[in-house]
Amino acid sequence: PQTIYRKDYAPPAYLVETVEMGFDLDPDLTRVATRLTLSRNPESDGKSVVLYGDGVQLVQLRMNGRELTRRGYALGNGVLEIFNAPEQVTLEIETAIHPALNTSLMGLYVSNGNFFTQCEAEGFRKITFFPDRPDVMAKYKVMLRADKKKYPVLLSNGNLIEQGDLGDGRHYALWEDPFKKPSYLFALVAGSLVCQEETCTLKSGREVLLQVWVEEGNLDKTQHAMDSLKHSIRWDEERYGLELDLDRFMIVAVGDFNMGAMENKGLNIFNTKYVLANPRIATDADYAGIESVVAHEYFHNWTGNRVTCRDWFQLSLKEGLTVFRDQEFSADMIGTDSGRAVKRIEDVRVLRQAQFPEDAGPMAHPVRPDSYVEINNFYTVTVYEKGAEVVRMYQTLLGRDGFRKGMDLYFERHDGHAVTCDDFRLAMADANGRDLSQFELWYSQAGTPRVKVETAYDAGQEAFEITLSQSCAPTPGQAEKKPFHIPVAVGLLDSQGLDMPLFLDGSGSAEAFTTAVLELTESSQTFRFKHVKEKPVPSVLRNFSAPVHLDIDYTEAELAFLMAHDSDAFNRWEAGQRLAMRRMLALVKTVREGGQADAGAAGPLHDAFRATLTDSRLDPAFQEFALTLPSETVLAEQLDVVDPHAIHAVRQAMRRSLAQALRGEWQIAYQANRTPGEYSPDAESAGKRGLKNLALAYLVELDDDAAHRLAQTQYDNANNMTDRIGALAALANSSAPGREQALARFYEDFEQEALVVDKWFSLQAMSRKTDVAAVRELMRHPAFTLKNPNRARSLIFSFCNGNPSQFHAADGSGYEFWAEQVIALNAINPQVAARLARTLDRWRKYEPALQQKMKAALQKVAATRSLSKDVLEVVTKSLA
Ligand code: BAL
Ligand code: ZN
Known part of the structure; x- marks a missing residue:
C-alpha cells in the first residue's frame, strides 16, 4: 500500500461551495444523489476535479448538466478524476451503497436496525465520490427519505428545515447546516429512537435545544449525559468565551461504534458506553468518562469544527487541544485543589501506561506525523494525550491568561478555516510576544525526552544550583534529536517540609514565589537559586510540567519526605511511586537471578504507605492513587528486558505484603469510607468508594475467609455498580467459594x-x-x-x-x-x-x-x- 507524506501536501484544485444530498435509505441498497457546486481554487494550478470513493458504486455522473462518459473521467484505485474541468463546475453524482453489509462501521452502516454514519477520517468517500479531505469545507443541505414505521426519526447536521409524509409509507426530513464544514463532520441518523430534550439559555440570551437520543428503554440513562452537556456549554463560555453556534445540539447513542464518540457538527454520535448511565449499570469511572467525552465532543465544535485541520497530519491540532480542554474541564468540575491534582495524576498515568511505550516502540511517531499508510492508525495516544501535554506546556510557559490570549488570536485569525499546528503555535507566540520557534520540535520529533537532574548546595553562598540535561533516544526515522524547549516546574522544600521562597538568579524578579518554571532549551543548563538558607530537598517537574522521563537521584528517606510533605500533590504521589518502583525493580532483578519475589525488607515502603493510608487530612481519591502500585506495564517500561512473569510475581508479592503489613489499617479505611445512602457519582463520594474498593482488593489478596466474606457482603448489599463490580472483581481474583456463583448471578441480573x-x-x-x-x-x-x-x-x-x-x-x-x-x-x-x-x-x-x-x-x-x-x-x- 501507498505511504502518504506530509511534505507532499498540495492544496486542492477545486473547492466545493455547496453540497446537496438526497438519501433513499434502505439497509440493502441505499441510493445517494449528490449535487456539488465547485470552483477552481486560486491557490492551486491544477485543472482536474479529484474525487475519492471507497467501495461505492457509481450509478451516474453529470457535469454542468451533461452526463459524463468514461472518456471524460478516469476511475481507479478509489480516485475519480475529471480532467480539464471548467472554472465553475456543478456535479451530479448518484451512488449506490449497501449499509447492512458494512461491518467496518465507517461510512453509512446499520446498527440494531438503525442507520448511522461515521465519516472521520475518510468515511464520507464510502457514501459518495467527493473531495474527501479536511481542507475542503462546504455548506450542506441533506434530504433523508425512509420508511416511516421503521425509521421514524431522521436526523442530520444543522437545522431541521422541513419534514413530511411521502404518501407511500415513507417520509422525509430536510436538514441544512448553516456552517461550512469538511466532509468528515457529515452525519446522518435514521431509525427508531427516543430522546430526552431540554432547552438551555446561552450567555448571550439565545435559547438552544439540546437532545440526547437513545433506543427505546434507555431514557432512564440519559440525564448524566444531558447534565454533562449543559456543564460543558457553560464552561466553554466562561473559560474561553466560546458560545454554541447552532440552535440545536444533538447527541445520539449507538451500540456499534469504533471510537468513543464523534463530533459531527450539531449531531454528535456516541458509543453507548459514553452516554448511558444510571447507578445500577454505571460505575464512578463510567460517570466520569461520560462527562469528559461529552465535553470533549462538545468542545470540538470550536476546536476542530469551526477551526479544522488542513490535512490529517495536523490531527493533533484539534485532538491534542480538545483533550487538553476536556482535561481542564473535568478538573474544574471537581473544583478542589486536591481534585485537580488527582485528575492530573490520572491523566499522567494514562500517558505513562500507553503513550510512553508507544513513543519507545516501532510505531513511535511525532505528535504531527510525517507519513502514514492508514490514517486510522494515527488516532493514537501520541496524537491525543501527548498532544494534550504539548498544549498544556503552552499554558505552563505563558500562564493561563497568556494561553487565553493565544486562543483568542487563534480564533480571530482562523475561524472558518483549515489550518496547521504551526498556525496554532504562531497564535500562541504572537499573542504573547514570545518566540516559540524551538517549541516546534515537540511536533516534529518523536520520542520521550529524558531530563537528568543534578544539584549542588553551597552553604557559604546560600546558593542552590540545579543542572538539567536533556536527551532523547532515537525513534524510527529519527536518529538524532535536537534539544526540546522544556518547562520544568521546580520547588524547594526546607527541613520542615515547607516551600522555600525562591529567588532565581537572573530572573530579574525580586518577588518571591514557591514554584519556578525553569525553561530548559539547551542540552544542559544550570539554574541558580539565591538566599537558600539550608540544604533543600528539590521537588522537580511539579504537576508533571512536561511529558518527559525525569532522572533524579533521591534517597529513600528523601522520597518518603516528599511523599509526606510536598505541597505539590502530583509530586507527593510521584515520590511514592518512585519509592515503590525502586523496590519492585530490585526484586524483579532478584527473581530473574533465581531469588524469591517475596517482598521482605520493604520497611520504608510499608511505613510510607501506612503514613498515607492513615493521614485523615488526605483526600481519599488521592490516597487511592498513592496506594496503588505502579502497573506491570509501567514497570516493564523501566526494564531493558521484560520478563512479564517476574514482574507479575513481584507486584503480586508486594500487594500481599502490603495487605499483610497494613491489614488493620486497610480494614479501618474500608469502614471509614463507606458511602451509605443514595448513590451519587460526585468526586468526593467516588473518591471514598475508590479507596474503599482498593482496601477490599488489598484485603482479598490475603485470600482468607474474612476477606471473602467482606467481598461477598459488599456484593450482596451493593446499591450501585461501582461497589458491585469492585466486589465481583475481588471475588474473581480470589479462591472464594462464592466466586462462580457471583459471576453467574451477575450475568443473570444484567x-x-x-x-x-x-x-x-x-x-x-x-x-x-x-x-x-x-x-x-x-x-x-x-x-x-x-x-x-x-x-x-x-x-x-x-x-x-x-x-x-x-x-x-x-x-x-x-x-x-x-x-x-x-x-x-x-x-x-x-x-x-x-x-x-x-x-x-x-x-x-x-x-x-x-x-x-x-x-x-x-x-x-x-x-x-x-x-x-x-x-x-x-x-x-x-x-x-
Ligand atoms: N474525532 C474523533 C473522535 C474524537 O476524538 O472526538
Ligand atoms: Zn477528539
Whole structure:
C-alpha cells in the first residue's frame, strides 16, 4: 500500500461551495444523489476535479448538466478524476451503497436496525465520490427519505428545515447546516429512537435545544449525559468565551461504534458506553468518562469544527487541544485543589501506561506525523494525550491568561478555516510576544525526552544550583534529536517540609514565589537559586510540567519526605511511586537471578504507605492513587528486558505484603469510607468508594475467609455498580467459594444491559485466574460476538492487553490466540483489528524465548491474504 507524506501536501484544485444530498435509505441498497457546486481554487494550478470513493458504486455522473462518459473521467484505485474541468463546475453524482453489509462501521452502516454514519477520517468517500479531505469545507443541505414505521426519526447536521409524509409509507426530513464544514463532520441518523430534550439559555440570551437520543428503554440513562452537556456549554463560555453556534445540539447513542464518540457538527454520535448511565449499570469511572467525552465532543465544535485541520497530519491540532480542554474541564468540575491534582495524576498515568511505550516502540511517531499508510492508525495516544501535554506546556510557559490570549488570536485569525499546528503555535507566540520557534520540535520529533537532574548546595553562598540535561533516544526515522524547549516546574522544600521562597538568579524578579518554571532549551543548563538558607530537598517537574522521563537521584528517606510533605500533590504521589518502583525493580532483578519475589525488607515502603493510608487530612481519591502500585506495564517500561512473569510475581508479592503489613489499617479505611445512602457519582463520594474498593482488593489478596466474606457482603448489599463490580472483581481474583456463583448471578441480573455484559466479560478476561483456554471458552458464550467492537474489546482486548501474566504464557498460546483474533477481526472491521495488532508491537523488549514466539505470531498475521492496509501497516512496522 501507498505511504502518504506530509511534505507532499498540495492544496486542492477545486473547492466545493455547496453540497446537496438526497438519501433513499434502505439497509440493502441505499441510493445517494449528490449535487456539488465547485470552483477552481486560486491557490492551486491544477485543472482536474479529484474525487475519492471507497467501495461505492457509481450509478451516474453529470457535469454542468451533461452526463459524463468514461472518456471524460478516469476511475481507479478509489480516485475519480475529471480532467480539464471548467472554472465553475456543478456535479451530479448518484451512488449506490449497501449499509447492512458494512461491518467496518465507517461510512453509512446499520446498527440494531438503525442507520448511522461515521465519516472521520475518510468515511464520507464510502457514501459518495467527493473531495474527501479536511481542507475542503462546504455548506450542506441533506434530504433523508425512509420508511416511516421503521425509521421514524431522521436526523442530520444543522437545522431541521422541513419534514413530511411521502404518501407511500415513507417520509422525509430536510436538514441544512448553516456552517461550512469538511466532509468528515457529515452525519446522518435514521431509525427508531427516543430522546430526552431540554432547552438551555446561552450567555448571550439565545435559547438552544439540546437532545440526547437513545433506543427505546434507555431514557432512564440519559440525564448524566444531558447534565454533562449543559456543564460543558457553560464552561466553554466562561473559560474561553466560546458560545454554541447552532440552535440545536444533538447527541445520539449507538451500540456499534469504533471510537468513543464523534463530533459531527450539531449531531454528535456516541458509543453507548459514553452516554448511558444510571447507578445500577454505571460505575464512578463510567460517570466520569461520560462527562469528559461529552465535553470533549462538545468542545470540538470550536476546536476542530469551526477551526479544522488542513490535512490529517495536523490531527493533533484539534485532538491534542480538545483533550487538553476536556482535561481542564473535568478538573474544574471537581473544583478542589486536591481534585485537580488527582485528575492530573490520572491523566499522567494514562500517558505513562500507553503513550510512553508507544513513543519507545516501532510505531513511535511525532505528535504531527510525517507519513502514514492508514490514517486510522494515527488516532493514537501520541496524537491525543501527548498532544494534550504539548498544549498544556503552552499554558505552563505563558500562564493561563497568556494561553487565553493565544486562543483568542487563534480564533480571530482562523475561524472558518483549515489550518496547521504551526498556525496554532504562531497564535500562541504572537499573542504573547514570545518566540516559540524551538517549541516546534515537540511536533516534529518523536520520542520521550529524558531530563537528568543534578544539584549542588553551597552553604557559604546560600546558593542552590540545579543542572538539567536533556536527551532523547532515537525513534524510527529519527536518529538524532535536537534539544526540546522544556518547562520544568521546580520547588524547594526546607527541613520542615515547607516551600522555600525562591529567588532565581537572573530572573530579574525580586518577588518571591514557591514554584519556578525553569525553561530548559539547551542540552544542559544550570539554574541558580539565591538566599537558600539550608540544604533543600528539590521537588522537580511539579504537576508533571512536561511529558518527559525525569532522572533524579533521591534517597529513600528523601522520597518518603516528599511523599509526606510536598505541597505539590502530583509530586507527593510521584515520590511514592518512585519509592515503590525502586523496590519492585530490585526484586524483579532478584527473581530473574533465581531469588524469591517475596517482598521482605520493604520497611520504608510499608511505613510510607501506612503514613498515607492513615493521614485523615488526605483526600481519599488521592490516597487511592498513592496506594496503588505502579502497573506491570509501567514497570516493564523501566526494564531493558521484560520478563512479564517476574514482574507479575513481584507486584503480586508486594500487594500481599502490603495487605499483610497494613491489614488493620486497610480494614479501618474500608469502614471509614463507606458511602451509605443514595448513590451519587460526585468526586468526593467516588473518591471514598475508590479507596474503599482498593482496601477490599488489598484485603482479598490475603485470600482468607474474612476477606471473602467482606467481598461477598459488599456484593450482596451493593446499591450501585461501582461497589458491585469492585466486589465481583475481588471475588474473581480470589479462591472464594462464592466466586462462580457471583459471576453467574451477575450475568443473570444484567443480561439485558449490553454495557454491563461487557464489564462481565472484561472482568473475567483480566482475572488472574483466566488463562487462554478460559478466554476461548468465554468466546463460545452466546452473548459473545466479534462484530460488536465493545464486546470484542471487552473480552479479547482486555485479555491481551490487561492480563499480562496469562497472555504471555510461556508456551506462546496467548500469541497464537492473538493472531487468530487479529485475522478474524481483519475480515470484519480493519480498524478494530489494527488496534489489537498493536498489542505485540513491543515484542523486541521481551525475553528471547517469548520474543521468538511473538515474532512468529506477527509473521503469521503479516502473511495473511487480504490483509487490510490498517493491519498491514501495524505488523509491517512492528517487524521492521
Ligand atoms: N474525532 C474523533 C473522535 C474524537 O476524538 O472526538
Ligand atoms: Zn477528539
